[in-house]
Amino acid sequence: MKKLKIVGGVVVVAVVVAGVMLYQNGNTQTDNVADNVTLAKTPLQNVDAQALARGKYIAIAGDCVACHTLPGGKGAFSGGYKIDTPFGGIYASNITPDEQDGIGNWTEREFFNAVRHGKGKSGENLYPAMPYNAYVKVSDRDMHDLWLYMRSVEPVANKVTATDLPFPYNIRMAMMGWNLLFFKNDAFTADSTQTAQYNRGAYLVEGLEHCAACHTPKNIIGGDTSAYLQGSNLGVWHAPEITSNSYTGIGSWSNEQIVQYLKTGSNHVAVASGPMAEAVTNSTQHLTDDDLQAIATYLKAQKGSNNKAPAALTADSSLMKQGANVYAANCSACHNSNGKGIPGLAASLANNPGIVAPDATSLFTTVLEGGRGAVTVSNPTSGAMPSFAWKLSDQQVAAAVTYIRNSWGNSAPAVSEQQAAKMREKLHLPAQMASQ
Ligand code: HEC
Ligand code: HEC
Ligand code: HEC
Structure with a gap:
């Protein structure tokens, strides 16, 4: 890991030079925004209520609140939430109209430049933890409505801790090189060979909803690889493949089943937990059915990876036998001996x-830490799973996870005791209690 970081650092430094020389702010899609009116100073009385309502919908689709609000902090959009990246923690800004601590003194153009181009008020580069590489696709009209909405939110005095990353990531100039390599400064263009519904889905997934931020794997300096939406490791979670691959992706789900997952937080098999529960709770559950259908249509049209199911491990291997015992004693009460769970409550395995994702990180996290499904308007209670960290040894956890990945028609590579131990450490969970 240390080696990777050093390599990453060298790459960053090298690309700074290239970036300074070559990066240009080439996107010219807007030019009718006000340079002299600031967020806090425009009177709200003259604003068209419909535009304001549209702006609120844009803010929800962009899930601005998720990063810009510290849970238990001073209020919506007031910043301070720390986003962990492999390079260190980055604090999200206060984006309320407060003139001291927020963006009350920003003009509309400065706001556009931040959201779509990753530029701070004085033109400095923002870190791509702010998903401007997706928001660059947001249309002028949606940006303008969003600007109107941001004007209407409560100003909150809250000075956010400055981000302090280790060298070389502390150099904001370095982001120029990153931008050169990974930031495509292009507005959204509809694909004329596709339907309007597909294009609406593309606009939302690639832009406002920034699904690729979590679902597309990253390279060592945090740029998107070409394996678009093919699954990515987020530390203690894995965001699975969401393309039409029917083994590790969602090719076997109907559009209705995808919509149901995004609207209610669960469907016939899966329950959204962890970061996806947050995305559903804050954002996707509030989208219109038409928009959710559009997203489903777009996802189903993505070809995805070539992952193919391997032969399942046989039930008589010792790991599988042990896994079957652990499962019967600890899991089958909720997930059932046929692995089908309780619809709408305990996920089907x-x-x-x-469950068969190449990266089993989410499975370890769920078993060790327990979990809770997304809380939504249509499923306000959701289901919860207890933590097994105290009860099961790393060996037992590995056996159970291997077992569920290779039973009831599932097949996927076995996982090891060492992987379970590493995840326990990452999650800061104590070892199994001695009496077990
Ligand atoms: C995935 C997390 C994330 C999401 C989602 C997100 N932001 Fe950000 N945003 C950040 C972070 C982190 C920063 C600070 C970046 C830095 O310090 O370089 C930031 C910075 C900003 C800034 C610059 C503020 C300043 O003082 O320099 C603005 C404006 C902004 N975001 C607006 C938005 C809006 C509007 C949305 C929704 C459309 C949004 N953000 C969604 C993480 C996020
Ligand atoms: C903040 C990170 C994040 C964002 C943003 C995000 N996801 Fe997810 N997503 C995840 C994680 C993590 C999971 C796995 C959840 C679990 O194991 O319960 C997931 C699971 C899913 C699943 C279920 C896949 C399966 O096989 O169970 C679908 C479908 C999905 N996401 C679609 C989307 C779409 C569409 C978007 C954009 C609208 C999106 N996600 C945005 C992190 C994210
Ligand atoms: C008290 C009921 C209960 C027990 C016992 C239980 N689970 Fe769960 N499990 C749930 C619920 C509810 C969910 C959905 C919420 C979540 O994902 O956290 C879930 C989710 C999961 C998931 C994630 C599925 C997805 O779609 O993201 C896995 C993996 C899992 N359980 C495995 C296990 C294993 C292995 C055991 C035994 C060691 C076990 N569970 C015991 C209730 C239970």
Whole structure:
């Protein structure tokens, strides 16, 4: 890991030079925004209520609140939430109209430049933890409505801790090189060979909803690889493949089943937990059915990876035998001996693509830490799973996870005791209690 970081550092430094020489702010899609009116100073009385309502919808689709609000902090959009990246923590800004601590003194153009081009008020580069590489696709009209909405939110005095990353990531100039390599400064263009519904889905997934921020794997300096939406490791979670691959992706889900997952937080097999529960709770559950259908249509049209199911491990291997025992004693009460769970409550482990993902990180996290499904308007209680960290040894956890990945028609590589131990450490969980 240390080696990777050093390599990453050298790459960053090298690309700074290239970036300074070559990066240009080439996107010229807007030019009718006000340079002299600031966020806090425009009177709200003259604003068209419909535009304001549209702006609120844009803010929800962009899930601005998720990063810009510290849970238990001073209020919506007032910043201070720390986003962990492999390079260190980055604090999200206060984006309320407060003139001291927020963006009350920003003009509309400065706001556009930040959201779509990753530029701070004085033109400095923002870190790409702010997903401007997706928001660059947001249309002028949506940006303008969003600007109107941001004007209407409560100003909050809250000075956010300055981000302090180690060298070389502390150099904001370095982001110029990053931008050169990974930031495509292009507005959204509809694909004329596709339907309007597909294009609406593309606009939302690639832009406002920034699904690729979590679902597309990254290279060592945090740029998107070409394996678009093919699954990515987020530290203690894995965001699975969400393309039409029917083994590790969601190719076997109907559009209705995708919509149901994004709207209610669960469907016939899966329950959204961890970062996806937050995305559903804050954002996708509030989208219109038409928009959710559009997203489903777009996802189903993505070809995805070439992952193919391997032969399942046989039930008589010792790991599988041990796994079957652990499962019967600890899991079957909720997930059932046929692995099908309790619809809408406990996830099905059978026929659930997330369970056979090449990266089993989310499975370890769920078993060790327990979990809770997304809380939504249509499922206000959701289901919860207890933590097994105190009860099961690393060996037992590995056996159970291997077992669920290779039963009821599932097949996926076995996982090891060492992987379970590493995840326990990452999650800061104590070892199994001695009496077990
Ligand atoms: C995935 C997390 C994330 C999401 C989602 C997000 N932001 Fe950000 N945003 C950040 C972070 C982190 C920063 C600070 C970046 C830095 O310090 O370089 C930031 C910075 C900003 C800034 C610059 C503020 C300043 O003082 O320099 C603005 C404006 C902004 N975001 C607006 C938005 C809006 C509007 C949305 C929704 C459309 C949004 N952000 C969604 C993480 C996020
Ligand atoms: C903040 C990170 C994040 C964002 C943003 C995000 N996801 Fe997810 N997503 C995840 C994680 C993590 C999971 C796995 C959840 C679990 O194991 O319960 C997931 C699971 C899913 C699943 C279920 C896949 C399966 O096989 O179970 C679908 C479908 C999905 N996401 C679609 C989307 C779409 C569409 C978007 C954009 C609208 C999106 N996600 C945005 C992190 C994210
Ligand atoms: C008290 C009921 C209960 C027990 C016992 C239980 N689970 Fe769960 N499990 C749930 C619920 C509810 C969910 C959905 C919420 C979540 O993902 O956290 C879930 C989710 C999961 C998931 C994630 C599925 C997805 O779609 O993201 C896995 C993997 C899992 N359980 C495995 C296990 C294993 C292995 C055991 C035994 C060691 C076990 N569970 C015991 C209730 C339970």
